Amino acid sequence: MTETTDKKALIVLGCPEVPVQNALAVYTAYQLKSSGYSFLIAGNPAVMKLLMTSDPERHYIGAMTSLEKAVEDISSGNDNVDLCIAFAHSDAGISYAATMKYLLPSARFITIVFGREAESISHLIEYEGEQIVEVAVHNPMQLRKKMSEVLGWVVSKS
Amino acid sequence: MGCIEELKHEILAKGLTFKECRDFIAKTCPTVYHIQPGTKLFGEGIIGNPPIAVGTDGTVVVFPYVKPCHGTFILKIEDPKEAARLATIGVKPKKK
Numbered sequence: 001m002t003e004t005t006d007k008k009a010l011i012v013l014g015c016p017e018v019p020v021q022n023a024l025a026v027y028t029a030y031q032l033k034s035s036g037y038s039f040l041i042a043g044n045p046a047v048m049k050l051l052m053t054s055d056p057e058r059h060y061i062g063a064m065t066s067l068e069k070a071v072e073d074i075s076s077g078n079d080n081v082d083l084c085i086a087f088a089h090s091d092a093g094i095s096y097a098a099t100m101k102y103l104l105p106s107a108r109f110i111t112i113v114f115g116r117e118a119e120s121i122s123h124l125i126e127y128e129g130e131q132i133v134e135v136a137v138h139n140p141m142q143l144r145k146k147m148s149e150v151l152g153w154v155v156s157k158s
Numbered sequence: 159m160g161c162i163e164e165l166k167h168e169i170l171a172k173g174l175t176f177k178e179c180r181d182f183i184a185k186t187c188p189t190v191y192h193i194q195p196g197t198k199l200f201g202e203g204i205i206g207n208p209p210i211a212v213g214t215d216g217t218v219v220v221f222p223y224v225k226p227c228h229g230t231f232i233l234k235i236e237d238p239k240e241a242a243r244l245a246t247i248g249v250k251p252k253k254k
Binding site: 014015017043044046067068071072074075090091092093094095096098099102103124126127 | 175176177194195196202203205206207208224225226227228229230
């Protein structure tokens, strides 16, 4: 455990049609858990089923909620986080990220933009915050490396 | 399925970016209000880049509805109460 114990994070996931998202979500959960964060994963039902299939005993993924419930809980002041990592590969993903950014003004906010159109999608971002942009579809390694650098995560060689 | 989808609605446009939806509503609705993300409309927190443009035309409400895998739709729903409520929760944009 590190100094980050007691800190809370939110992972916001978009449509799961781009393969790297699921792998990077599990990896992010693993890194946050290793760093002592408690965290919540927000996504649509397909995202949750993919994650539960990838990690059936929940060694990494922990608590999950729907995007709608996450927005409602944060809007009503029932939830707050120190770090929000939002994955987006489409205009809709940016809209969800923008909503979370608005609702969590004091959180460290990192938008992970990926997919074939990562560059053009990143130009739709109208809010302040860190961005990691990578044309990643099937291979998560370059994005994993960038995320690890930005978030200060120790990277294994496998 | 969200509760908005269960209401009687008409899809005015789809496949637009969120910014294009904002412009569409600003151009086509007689009255436009700005609301912030998470503001409830028809019982659901509305998603989008702030400010979110929502239009009214009498008792009709026109607004963007974002679905993670399907993009943004512009929906039209007839609801006198919600149209009237928008005047109290929304802010009229400044004229350019």
